[in-house]
Amino acid sequence: MDDPDGTAAATGGGTDAVLGPDGLEALVRALKRRGRTVIGPTVRDGAIVLDALDSADALPYGWGVELEAGRYRLRPRADGAAFAHSAGPQSWKSFLHPERVRQWSADRGPDGGLTVREEEPADPSYAFLGVRPCDLRAIRILDRVLTGGRHRDPAYASRRTGAFLIAVECTEPGATCFCVSMDTGPAVDTGYDLALTEVVDGAGHRFLCRSGTPEGAEVLAELPRRAADEATRAAAAEGVRGASERMGRSLPLVDLRTLMRDSLEADRWDDVTARCLSCGNCTMVCPTCFCTTTEDVTDLTGDHAERWSRWDSCYDLDFSFLHGGPVRASPRSRYRQWLTHKLGTWHDQFDSSGCVGCGRCIVWCPTGIDLTEEVRALHEEAVRPEGAP
Secondary structure, rough: OOOOOOOOOOOOOOOOEEEEEHHHHHHHHHHHHHHOEEEEEEOOOOEEEEOOOOHHHHOOOOEEEEEEEOEEEEEEEEEEEEOOOOOOOOOOOHHHOOOOOEEEEEEOOOOOOOOEEEOOOOOOOOOEEEEEEEHHHHHHHHHHHHHHOOOOOHHHHHHHHHOOEEEOOOOOOOOOOOOHOOOOOOOOOOOOOOOEEEEEEEEEEEEHHHHHHHHHHHHHHOOOOOOHHHHHHHHHHHHHHHHOOOOOOOOOOOOHHHHHHHHOOHHHHHHHOOOOOOOOOHHHHOOOOEEEEEEEEEEEOOEEEEEEEEEOOOOOOOOOEOOEEEEEEOHHHHHHHHHHHHHHHHHHHHHHOOOOOHHHHHHHHOOOOOOHHHHHHHHHHHHHHOOOO
């Protein structure tokens, strides 16, 4: 059936329409009326970060970024685009799988009795505005890791259930982006409620918007919009196609899983770990790294205690500590563990790669270690003839 005003409920590719910049403000208001906390990108402290939005006016209109290994800078844009920037230091993991979560608390009463209270999982109603295709894939990976197996994380499931996802296709890749290599962007495929593609040209500033779920179609129907025209569809498609062709980084076209498996004794590990600080920045900014540890804290009286879950990193010397010492005592072994797990053995555990090509680990490494450069060097070493320099 024809749908001239673009409001029919749909799943998958869904209904499409064109929104103006006022449509984003209406979108934020519509989501807030539904009781959702809207999280999206905004400018703060010299970076584009994710935070709660009271209005679409807080979006980073007119701001882009300059990225390189170990470098991140904001730069003004003349076109006023809201989403013409690459991934910032945070990912949506910060909200779905927070850095610290209290698990339980205990208090000793005057009679010496102990009362233990399990922490009830929070039940926020999130709407994520501006989810990049790579981050959309990262959320799906976290879903598989944290809710898809025997060891389900109820706190993650509580935050993730019902989250409304508004994806934004990339038209402006960063110098450190390599999502094409990982088949995670710059176009979105599935897993969104609404998807936006920003277009700024002679016909004005607008957003091609399509729904991916019935709820997405319901929200779209509440917004000021017009039927999608072929010129806007073509401009949106060209923007995404152009982003694919201007991708800043790439990985060699080889079986990465096999490369990681067969390179465990490569000399390149010594080269990269001579530069690695084992700081764990790459794991903190990675949208799919999920490891946690637990810590117990008490007050000075000893009458109150709490147990917290917090992010951990395979770069931490104590991460693999067993009786007698750590399993991975050298920086070489810890960096190798991270990279081979991310690109190789993640497949064995979770049936996918653990990397989505967002490039955050490259940007936020204080010594500028570049994952794509290291993988390329491992591949070149693997195919180098024996005895060649």
